[in-house]
Amino acid sequence: MIRIRNLTKVYTSASGTVKALDGINLDIEKGDIFGIIGLSGAGKSTLLRCINLLEKPTSGSIEIDGVEMTGLSPKELKEMRKKIGMIFQHFNLLSSRTVWGNVAFPLEIAGFDRKTINEKVENLLNLVGLSDKAKSFPSQLSGGQKQRVGIARALACDPKVLLCDEATSALDPETTFSILKLLKDINEKLGITMVVVTHEMNVIKQICNKVAVIEKSRVVEQGTTFEIFSRP
Numbered sequence: 001m002i003r004i005r006n007l008t009k010v011y012t013s014a015s016g017t018v019k020a021l022d023g024i025n026l027d028i029e030k031g032d033i034f035g036i037i038g039l040s041g042a043g044k045s046t047l048l049r050c051i052n053l054l055e056k057p058t059s060g061s062i063e064i065d066g067v068e069m070t071g072l073s074p075k076e077l078k079e080m081r082k083k084i085g086m087i088f089q090h091f092n093l094l095s096s097r098t099v100w101g102n103v104a105f106p107l108e109i110a111g112f113d114r115k116t117i118n119e120k121v122e123n124l125l126n127l128v129g130l131s132d133k134a135k136s137f138p139s140q141l142s143g144g145q146k147q148r149v150g151i152a153r154a155l156a157c158d159p160k161v162l163l164c165d166e167a168t169s170a171l172d173p174e175t176t177f178s179i180l181k182l183l184k185d186i187n188e189k190l191g192i193t194m195v196v197v198t199h200e201m202n203v204i205k206q207i208c209n210k211v212a213v214i215e216k217s218r219v220v221e222q223g224t225t226f227e228i229f230s231r232p
């Protein structure tokens with residue numbers, strides 16, 4: 001589903017250059033919950049943001065569902081981005097919109113008609129267990145509820161891939177457990193491939209079937225979660 005070859009990202013700024021990714025190779029298969037773990041500054045977030053071209057790779061190849069992502073026209077990229085949902089550590093909800101309005105937002109941008117939007121939002125809120133909060137604003141929700149809105153919004157356009165950037169790092173252990181369980185249920189129910197960036201081993205152990213360990217801009221280990229964590 002996602003094939004990354006020799007991916008390199010160099011940031012250039014006034015203070016110099018940083019090689020955030022150095023020759024990354026990854027194969028993520030359809031239906032995987034693929035964990036990317038490493039210390040702060042290792043390059044995890046950059047890698048995730050390169051997958052949907054929020055960051056432009058310096059060199060290398062990223063293929064998603066058979067389509068090479070580097071070198072797409074803006075129009076083609078917009079189409080491909082519909083296949084890729086993303087959730088964030090700090091949820092990134094629109095504070096002026098209700099729960100309903102946040103989930104409807106990507107559907108409005110995509111140009112769906114009102115009836116389809118209503119149906120889809122209702123189904124999505126049901127899926128994440130927030131039907132009774134449709135009229136609430138983000139400031140009236142707990143962290144876990146905010147992330148449920150983030151998940152519903154990310155799934156709105158029926159993506160094939162969901163990118164999760166430290167999605168539970170701002171949550172307490174109990175809430176983390178329930179959000180991870182929701183992600184696993186969605187993976188099983190809808191078959192969506194997930195890429196989960198985290199610095200927490202427990203997140204990997206709870207939901208990821210495969211994992212890559214990133215250290216100083218490089219993948220240093222890659223395999224099934226069982227293989228990687230049962231090595232002496």
Ligand code: ADP
Pocket residue numbers: 011012013018019020038039040041042043044045046047
């Ligand atoms: P992680 O997600 O593992 O914490 P990041 O991908 O955020 O790592 O960062 C990897 C490296 O790239 C770090 O050295 C970081 O300081 C640098 N970096 C990240 N984003 C930028 C940016 N926009 N400009 C310059 N350097 C950056």
Ligand code: ADP
Pocket residue numbers: 139140141142143144145175
């Ligand atoms: P958690 O169980 O994640 O710690 P909170 O203690 O933040 O959740 O919230 C518990 C309940 O109170 C939730 O159902 C949430 O919707 C509601 N709630 C939290 N903050 C507010 C608020 N500012 N206004 C209205 N309801 C709120």
